[in-house]
Amino acid sequence: MRLGAWALGLGLGAYAVSAPAVTQIPQPLTLDAALDWAADYNPTLRAAKIRVERLSGKAIHADVAVPSNPRIELGAGQRSTPAGSGTDLNIQLSQEFWIAGQGGLRESAANRELAAARDNYRYLVSATTARVRAAFLSVLVAERAVTTAREIVSANRDLYDYAERRMKAGAGTRLELNAAQLGVSRARSVRAQAENRLARARLALDDMLGIDPRRRLQIAGTLNLDQPLRVNDRAGLLTRAVRQRSDLMAAAGRVAAARERLKLADRQLIPNLTVFGFYREENGGNGQGPGGSGATIAGGGVSFELPLLHRYEGERKQAAADLDQAQLEQENLQREVRLQVLRALSDYSTARTRVTALDRAVFDAAEQSVALTKRAFQAGEVGAPAITTAQNNLIAVRREYLSALDALIGAATDLERATGGLIAINAGSPRHGD
Secondary structure: OHHHHHHHOOOOOOOOOOHHHOOOOOOOEOHHHHHHHHHHHOHHHHHHHHHHHHHHHHHHHHOOOOOOOOEEEEEEEEEEEOOEEEEEEEEEEEEEEOOOOHHHHHHHHHHHHHHHHHHHHHHHHHHHHHHHHHHHHHHHHHHHHHHHHHHHHHHHHHHHHHHHHHHHOOOOOHHHHHHHHHHHHHHHHHHHHHHHHHHHHHHHHHHHHOOOOOOOOOEOOOOOOOOOOOOOOHHHHHHHHHHHOHHHHHHHHHHHHHHHHHHHHHHOOOOOEEEEEEEEEEOOOOOOOHHHOOEEEEEEEEEOOOOOOOOOHHHHHHHHHHHHHHHHHHHHHHHHHHHHHHHHHHHHHHHHHHHHHOOHHHHHHHHHHHHHHHHHHHOOOOOHHHHHHHHHHHHHHHHHHHHHHHHHHHHHHHHHHHOOOOOOOOOOOOOOOO
């Protein structure tokens, strides 16, 4: 849980990472280094950090004591009367204030939304950990796919060379040579598919790490999936997964924020008060006007909107619907978490059984069968049908073996994501001397 530990220590205040700051990704890249790199440069996590920053600004904006800054109004005018002319001067200072706790509700709603975004970020960290691990292991599986494909090509090429020599010596048949040639062609097709699979796996890892796909990564790791995950208490795991999943906390935070928004919408019918004070001089003030008619006036008052034409019915209905939606999403997510855990456990159990049944020893046995068929063919004991059968068996076993590895990695990744990182396979680290 390197990414998880990193996220918990992150204040998410003024932190930002820019892509141009990237200098050099560690080479060769280990699984641990890939997880550390993704913590800073994974595109999904970077987008989540930006969202947290945006909501942080929104929370700061909501944390104000008054709805707006003080307002000052200045005015002057020329007064003309039969007795003469003078100047009128008007100065007014006003300030609007929250009423009925609307300011506190705004601040509370914004803070809850920010907390939900941070909780969601923490979940994305654990989910990204699982996805980066899966992408890294997929590269290792793809490398194994290329290795086994080359072994198949080599075995079929040797068989074809012997069949060709046998044919030229007059001891073989065209049917045997054709069968050997077909095996070489199929093996080369398998190798081409494996090489394309490796290229795509590398590109997927590049995408998870947020690096330029034109860069060539050197991967250092050994695929080691021998140690099974042990889950004895499924009910306990479900309970712990629900507590661990920070996206569930985020969903609860969004529900709380929606409740605050609904309260705020209900209280908008209570208008805010604007308190003002004014100073006015008429006709010069202090008896300075014609005939001593100038006057000075100071006073104050309050003003507020009358909620007669705009009753905020639409805002209240929208806020109520937002609360219903947030509650529905929370309920659906709670159910989905349990389904994800149970599905992942079932898939992992099946995948583990497949890998155990189709481990490397089985593939080695299939290769040995091809070698034995070759010897029998050299001794003249078997013909083309036996060659074709051995070839088909080797390719089929390899395909099933790689499929089982893919399923195991996929199921383990789903289980890690479903439990919020409670369970993770420990594979892909380089061995001593690798």
